[in-house]
Amino acid sequence: xxxxxxxxxxxxxxxxxxxxxxxxxxxxxxxxxxxxxxxxxxxxxxxxxxxxxxxxxxxxxxxxxxxxxxxxxxxxxxxxxxxxxxxxxxxxxxxxxxxxxxxxxxxxxxxxxxxxxxxxxxxxxxxxxxxxxxxxxxxxxxxxxxxxxxxxxxxxxxxxxxxxxxxxxxxxxxxxxxxxxxxxxxxxxxxxxxxxxxxxxxxxxxxxxxxxxxxxxxxxxxxxxxxxxxxxxxxxxxxxxxxxxxxxxxxxxxxxxxxxxxxxxxxxxxxxxxxxxxxxxxxxxxxxxxxxxxxxxxxxxxxxxxxxxxxxxxxxxxxxxxxxxxxxxxxxxxxxxxxxxxxxxxxxxxxxxxxxxxxxxxxxxxxxxxxxxxxxxxxxxxxxxxxxxxxxxxxxxxxxxxxxxxxxxxxxxxxxxxxxxxxxxxxxxxxxx
Amino acid sequence: xxxxxxxxxxxxxxxxxxxxxxxxxxxxxxxxxxxxxxxxxxxxxxxxxxxxxxxxxxxxxxxxxxxxxxxxxxxxxxxxxxxxxxxxxxxxxxxxxxxxxxxxxxxxxxxxxxxxxxxxxxxxxxxxxxxxxxxxxxxxxxxxxxxxxxxxxxxxxxxxxxxxxxxxxxxxxxxxxxxxxxxxxxxxxxxxxxxxxxxxxxxxxxxxxxxxxxxxxxxxxxxxxxxxxxxxxxxxxxxxxxxxxxxxxxxxxxxxxxxxxxxxxxxxxxxxxxxxxxxxxxxxxxxxxxxxxxxxxxxxxxxxxxxxxxxxxxxxxxxxxxxxxxxxxxxxxxxxxxxxxxxxxxxxxxxxxxxxxxxxxxxxxxxxxxxxxxxxxxxxxxxxxxxxxxxxxxxxxxxxxxxxxxxxxxxxxxxxxxxxxxxxxxxxxxxxx
Numbered sequence: 001x002x003x004x005x006x007x008x009x010x011x012x013x014x015x016x017x018x019x020x021x022x023x024x025x026x027x028x029x030x031x032x033x034x035x036x037x038x039x040x041x042x043x044x045x046x047x048x049x050x051x052x053x054x055x056x057x058x059x060x061x062x063x064x065x066x067x068x069x070x071x072x073x074x075x076x077x078x079x080x081x082x083x084x085x086x087x088x089x090x091x092x093x094x095x096x097x098x099x100x101x102x103x104x105x106x107x108x109x110x111x112x113x114x115x116x117x118x119x120x121x122x123x124x125x126x127x128x129x130x131x132x133x134x135x136x137x138x139x140x141x142x143x144x145x146x147x148x149x150x151x152x153x154x155x156x157x158x159x160x161x162x163x164x165x166x167x168x169x170x171x172x173x174x175x176x177x178x179x180x181x182x183x184x185x186x187x188x189x190x191x192x193x194x195x196x197x198x199x200x201x202x203x204x205x206x207x208x209x210x211x212x213x214x215x216x217x218x219x220x221x222x223x224x225x226x227x228x229x230x231x232x233x234x235x236x237x238x239x240x241x242x243x244x245x246x247x248x249x250x251x252x253x254x255x256x257x258x259x260x261x262x263x264x265x266x267x268x269x270x271x272x273x274x275x276x277x278x279x280x281x282x283x284x285x286x287x288x289x290x291x292x293x294x295x296x297x298x299x300x301x302x303x304x305x306x307x308x309x310x311x312x313x314x315x316x317x318x319x320x321x322x323x324x325x326x327x328x329x330x331x332x333x334x335x336x337x338x339x340x341x342x343x344x345x346x347x348x349x350x351x352x353x354x355x356x357x358x359x360x361x362x363x364x365x366x367x368x369x370x371x372x373x374x375x376x377x378x379x380x381x382x383x384x385x386x387x388x389x390x391x392x393x394x395x396x397x398x399x400x401x402x403x404x405x406x407x408x409x410x411x412x413x414x415x416x417x418x419x420x421x422x423x424x425x426x427x428x429x430x431x432x433x
Numbered sequence: 434x435x436x437x438x439x440x441x442x443x444x445x446x447x448x449x450x451x452x453x454x455x456x457x458x459x460x461x462x463x464x465x466x467x468x469x470x471x472x473x474x475x476x477x478x479x480x481x482x483x484x485x486x487x488x489x490x491x492x493x494x495x496x497x498x499x500x501x502x503x504x505x506x507x508x509x510x511x512x513x514x515x516x517x518x519x520x521x522x523x524x525x526x527x528x529x530x531x532x533x534x535x536x537x538x539x540x541x542x543x544x545x546x547x548x549x550x551x552x553x554x555x556x557x558x559x560x561x562x563x564x565x566x567x568x569x570x571x572x573x574x575x576x577x578x579x580x581x582x583x584x585x586x587x588x589x590x591x592x593x594x595x596x597x598x599x600x601x602x603x604x605x606x607x608x609x610x611x612x613x614x615x616x617x618x619x620x621x622x623x624x625x626x627x628x629x630x631x632x633x634x635x636x637x638x639x640x641x642x643x644x645x646x647x648x649x650x651x652x653x654x655x656x657x658x659x660x661x662x663x664x665x666x667x668x669x670x671x672x673x674x675x676x677x678x679x680x681x682x683x684x685x686x687x688x689x690x691x692x693x694x695x696x697x698x699x700x701x702x703x704x705x706x707x708x709x710x711x712x713x714x715x716x717x718x719x720x721x722x723x724x725x726x727x728x729x730x731x732x733x734x735x736x737x738x739x740x741x742x743x744x745x746x747x748x749x750x751x752x753x754x755x756x757x758x759x760x761x762x763x764x765x766x767x768x769x770x771x772x773x774x775x776x777x778x779x780x781x782x783x784x785x786x787x788x789x790x791x792x793x794x795x796x797x798x799x800x801x802x803x804x805x806x807x808x809x810x811x812x813x814x815x816x817x818x819x820x821x822x823x824x825x826x827x828x829x830x831x832x833x834x835x836x837x838x839x840x841x842x843x844x845x846x847x848x849x850x851x852x853x854x855x856x857x858x859x860x861x862x863x864x865x866x
Contacts, residue, residue, distance in 0.1 A: 130563075130604060130605055131564075131603060131604050131605050136691060146690070150690070157690060158630035159620075159630070159632070159686055159687060159689070162620060162630075162632050163620050163687065165690075165691055165694075166691065166694055167600070167601070167691035167692050167694055168600070168601040168602055168603050168692075168694070168698070169601055170564060170601050170782060171563060171564050171604070172563055172564050172656075172782070172783045172784070172785050172788070173656055173781075173782055173783055175656070180657075182656075182657035182781050184779070184780025184781055185779055185780055185781075186779055186780050187592075187595060187596050187728060187779075197591035197592070197595075199592070199595050199596075199728065200728070201729070201730055201779070204780075223605075223606055223608070223615075223699075223700070224613075224615035224699075224860075224863065225863065226618070226863065247780070250780065253592055254596065254598070255690070256590045256592070257579070257582070257590060257598075257688070257692070258569060258598055258599065258600035258688075258693065259600050259601075259690070259691040259692025259693075260691065260692075261598075261599055261600055261601070262776070262777070262779060262780045262782065263780075265601070265777075265782040266656075266657075266780040266782055267656070267781075295620060295632070295633070295634045296634070297634055343695070344698075346617070346618055346619055346620075346634070346695060347617025347618055347619050347637075347680065347683070347695045347696075347698065347699040348618075348699045348700075348863070349603060349605070349606055349695065349698040349699055350605045350606055351605070352605050355605070427657075430658065430659065430781070
């Protein structure tokens with residue numbers, strides 16, 4: 001499927017993708033909706049204002065202002081059938097063989113207004129996030145980190161293969177790619193092995209990233225009602241990359257018995273473009289096998305329940321040297337997002353449009369030697385080893401001035417479905433008050 | 434301080450209180466702001482529309498529609514100096530010796546419109562809650578429950594006296610008093626002591642309440658900035674009672690290693706009237722002594738850092754018999770809300786207007802025999818004993834049709850500062866899908 005837009009073969013944003021995001025521009029400074037195509041965005045607010053919207057996008061006849069909204073929530077709330085119609089129509093408008101060339105391809109005036117280079121737009125957080133839940137479905141990560149925190153005997157708790165373990169995260173500190181991340185201060189034990197448990201308050205010395213996939217909810221469920229496993233797919237809007245920045249020393253001291261708190265709530269970065277659920281459909285694969293008999297509410301019809309996304313993590317030093325420190329497939333999950341949704345709502349918890357679910361850190365079976373670690377905690381074996389970087393530099397944990405960039409892509413050159421960058425730079429901790 | 438409104442001496446809503454809430458009425462069906470006074474509410478939207486607002490409430494001159502909003506967030510965001518001026522002015526308008534009798538006391542037309550019996554109004558959730566965090570500051574509860582889950586050696590983790598332990602709760606399932614609570618289904622172990630960890634999915638058999646105090650945030654902090662302990666008080670809007678409904682069998686199986694999840698996220702009930710921080714000031718007392726040397730960021734100037742609220746829990750059976758099963762003082766906290774705020778923001782986590790903090794379950798030193806348990810888990814020693822009820826009934830955990838009502842009040846008859854009821858009735862679990 002070729003486009004009349006000039007799209008580099010290596011672009012994440014081929015005609016097969018059409019991810020949705022929130023932009024602002026010098027002409028339209030209020031945040032509003034766009035899609036990415038090659039090195040451009042198609043400004044859907046501008047497009048909608050210049051066409052016969054109900055005729056071109058029939059499913060939006062009653063929602064003429066949905067692309068003028070400052071978040072994607074209103075569009076997401078319309079449901080997957082509408083997302084499908086809108087995405088398919090945009091694909092047609094941008095296709096070399098478009099059935100309606102007069103709308104955009106051959107309309108130079110509108111093209112000039114609506115097709116804008118990405119470097120000229122500012123990206124915003126794509127959704128208003130009511131609640132953010134982080135799961136723990138990356139089996140290799142859960143096992144390796146479990147060994148470090150609790151030893152091999154208790155690395156995975158007995159519940160791990162029976163249910164997708166998760167916890168409530170902090171919605172207010174979810175930020176869009178590019179937002180500065182300030183090194184948090186917190187209570188830490190300088191000598192965790194000592195019997196004397198005397199913490200001190202200092203900037204974290206063990207700042208880390210976590211490579212995750214994020215999933216946004218489209219269709220809500222009522223409080224008291226659960227979402228069945230085979231309906232769950234229909235509640236999903238789309239996916240982003242997610243960096244669950246973590247302070248390991250704060251985490252180790254605070255997390256018992258109620259889970260991570262200040263070690264996680266200082267910042268969580270998501271990529272700006274929401275890849276719609278439909279766009280990832282062609283890349284389904286089986287996740288990590290789980291031999292434990294599942295409860296009925298977690299049994300899926302589809303065996304291929306996760307996505308073969310090629311994920312990678314780049315670390316850029318303050319000096320500007322970039323090293324790809326991990327390459328991992330998105331198939332390394334033991335639980336799928338539909339399973340997470342079915343479990344989350346089993347007791348009647350209401351998921352709302354815009355809610356964010358994180359997969360948990362995705363690491364591969366190759367571990368540290370294979371370059372398949374979704375966190376430095378794993379790659380450095382808890383800070384015992386060093387990760388080698390370009391420029392003869394090394395890291396155990398992140399330094400001030402480091403930039404972490406997550407990437408993810410599916411499909412061949414020319415028809416790639418990718419996420420764009422999920423990037424954050426670390427700034428020094430605030431001065432103590 | 435007497436009022437020209439006829440206020441029963443035992444009312445929670447004396448002239449010393451003036452709590453804020455969100456109501457709707459048959460004449461004004463859109464939710465909007467009111468205060469409670471005796472058995473009435475004073476409809477502030479109606480009041481504002483019928484007076485010279487900037488003259489009477491000078492601090493609201495630039496905010497003429499703040500009482501027409503569907504939540505208290507806009508009012509809360511104006512900050513404590515404004516809350517104080519508005520509350521003081523309302524106290525004056527309602528006082529027998531009001532300095533402006535013509536506004537309300539002697540204005541029968543406006544009185545008829547604005548002073549409405551509480552039974553004629555519907556109450557709504559007072560705030561739009563972005564994030565909800567639940568702490569664990571009730572020392573007696575933490576210790577007693579810790580013994581049950583982990584034995585006396587590990588009842589309290591080493592961090593407990595060093596920092597206010599907390600976790601991120603679920604904002605979407607926070608509901609106002611009176612909202613039905615559906616018994617959740619979940620994964621449970623029928624025989625937790627067995628080595629075979631084979632869960633089954635069923636309605637919880639161990640549904641419980643938790644008596645807590647809730648605190649709403651007024652003034653936000655920027656991401657990356659912390660709130661210092663002696664500024665924290667200025668970030669507080671006010672307080673409510675909070676029932677953190679809990680499914681103990683689901684909790685025991687799911688909570689390691691990331692904390693409670695489905696055992697808590699099916700429903701959290703708050704009382705509808707927000708008692709402003711100023712109204713509780715006269716009732717300050719010292720909390721539970723903590724002999725551990727504190728980190729500087731947790732050291733408060735005020736020794737009297739919690740409130741002497743007389744809390745109680747009523748259980749009403751499906752047959753209608755009511756028993757007060759606990760009476761506990763709010764002084765039984767080891768950490769204050771300013772300490773919780775200072776800790777929560779230590780690493781730069783942004784708290785937003787409307788965010789809700791829970792204290793954790795408040796239980797007294799008297800334990801089960803003293804009727805000072807803020808949960809059935811404690812009162813029944815994990816289901817080993819029975820709580821005696823009126824009507825020759827007993828409970829280990831809650832039955833379908835039971836109603837739990839939390840109450841809390843400070844001060845003497847005629848000048849009470851109370852919260853009103855925080856009530857929820859349990860309905861049967863949904864049929865399995």
